[in-house]
Amino acid sequence: MRVVIDGLHILHGVDFDVAPAGVTALLGRNGAGKTTTVKAVMGLVPRTGSIRLSGAEISSLPTHLVVRHGIGYAPEDRGIFARLTVAENLRLAERGAPGGAEGSEPNYSLVHELFPELKERSGQLAGTLSGGQQQMVAIGRTLLNQNRLIIADEPTKGLAPKIVSEVAEVLARAAEAVPVLLVEQNLALVRRLAGTCAVLADGRTAHQGDTAELLADEEAARRLLGVGSRHPLAGGLRSAATPATPVVTAEVKP
Numbered sequence: 001m002r003v004v005i006d007g008l009h010i011l012h013g014v015d016f017d018v019a020p021a022g023v024t025a026l027l028g029r030n031g032a033g034k035t036t037t038v039k040a041v042m043g044l045v046p047r048t049g050s051i052r053l054s055g056a057e058i059s060s061l062p063t064h065l066v067v068r069h070g071i072g073y074a075p076e077d078r079g080i081f082a083r084l085t086v087a088e089n090l091r092l093a094e095r096g097a098p099g100g101a102e103g104s105e106p107n108y109s110l111v112h113e114l115f116p117e118l119k120e121r122s123g124q125l126a127g128t129l130s131g132g133q134q135q136m137v138a139i140g141r142t143l144l145n146q147n148r149l150i151i152a153d154e155p156t157k158g159l160a161p162k163i164v165s166e167v168a169e170v171l172a173r174a175a176e177a178v179p180v181l182l183v184e185q186n187l188a189l190v191r192r193l194a195g196t197c198a199v200l201a202d203g204r205t206a207h208q209g210d211t212a213e214l215l216a217d218e219e220a221a222r223r224l225l226g227v228g229s230r231h232p233l234a235g236g237l238r239s240a241a242t243p244a245t246p247v248v249t250a251e252v253k254p
């Protein structure tokens with residue numbers, strides 16, 4: 001996949017798979033191209049190449065059709081309507097089944113089970129919620145519909161440690177139902193949640209594989225992520241199986 005904006009080559013060789021279950025982390029240093037990559041998947045920036053969702057080519061689709069194919073997107077800025085209530089923010093996200101098929105109701109029971117606070121605060125203006133609560137709305141919206149993939153772009157950015165743990169728990173539970181592509185700088189969280197990862201560097205895929213193996217490899221972690229050998233994550237990390245068939249593949253077309 002490639003992205004050129006105003007003549008600038010932002011992405012020039014991004015090629016990775018999202019595992020069909022659990023969390024896949026999209027990693028890389030600041031400016032590596034992570035946010036641009038997820039925007040390209042969503043059709044929010046012009047892109048060329050191939051993006052396949054469960055085998056279907058979606059790289060030429062506009063954003064609303066990408067969404068209808070079954071991708072729930074929690075953007076970096078959370079995309080909350082501050083002057084609408086929590087309930088109205090959720091209602092705006094309602095849609096039918098992937099591909100436009102009829103017959104699937106928005107799953108409010110799942111959202112309220114994972115985030116009881118959203119039910120309690122349904123009449124509150126979203127702009128008056130805390131950062132963590134707004135993140136709950138953003139992730140809750142992705143769980144409302146029957147999605148094939150959830151993309152969360154730095155969902156813990158700027159949150160207090162206690163809220164980070166809560167959001168991590170929610171992502172873990174969400175990933176039991178739907179595969180998640182997670183852009184995240186917090187490597188402790190990545191270690192806990194993501195079995196597999198792709199690492200971007202300078203607009204290209206620099207690495208893809210088992211997250212634990214990468215974080216245990218001092219040289220690779222330092223080179224790709226800037227993690228030093230004394231970093232608490234270096235060495236002895238959990239491993240997770242890599243399922244066989246990717247849910248999303250993004251690659252450069254020859």
Ligand SMILES: Nc1ncnc2c1ncn2[C@@H]1O[C@H](COP(=O)(O)OP(=O)(O)OP(=O)(O)O)[C@@H](O)[C@H]1O
Pocket residue numbers: 005006008010028029030031032033034035036037
């Ligand atoms: N619309 C744009 N116009 C020009 N340059 C852009 C645009 N969007 C992104 N870039 C540049 O492309 C590069 C990749 O940006 P991107 O936001 O995708 O990186 P990132 O890996 O998400 O970084 P961070 O971790 O800091 O959020 C950066 O150098 C950025 O300045």
